[in-house]
Amino acid sequence: MAQQFKPTTPLKTSAQAAKPTLKSTSTEPVEFIFDKGNYKFLIISVLVVAFGFILMSGTTDIYSNTKIVIAPIVVLAGFGLGFYAILKKPEVSK
Structure with missing residues (x-):
């Protein structure tokens, strides 16, 4: 026979979850995963593979x-350059 499970905390209903929450807006700049150098290497690698x-x-x-x-060899070098472009860490700007 199946046992019944009783939650230790009360469940939230849709009326309780609909309460608006205030979020603070931050003025920190957004940091992307790739920088300009990564994209240059990636474009060059695509061109090398195509060549x-x-x-x-x-x-x-x-x-x-x-x-x-x-x-x-040229195609494999292009793929290698693409892997380097993806794995290269962007420069830290202060």
Whole structure:
């Protein structure tokens, strides 16, 4: 048989929860997770990855050195730069 659970504190009803609360407004500036430098690195990384895919499309030669070696390295470097842009801590401004 199921046991009944009795809460130790009284439950709030919708009439009690509807009371307006006053919040103090603060004049502190909003701090974002990324700063301008992070966004620059992120945009550059997207361009590097796109350039790597353009190199992969290349010419009609399937076994060209550019398609097999250089283009994947460029794409991986772009992804690495993107990870760096995300993990880079913004500079602390005073």
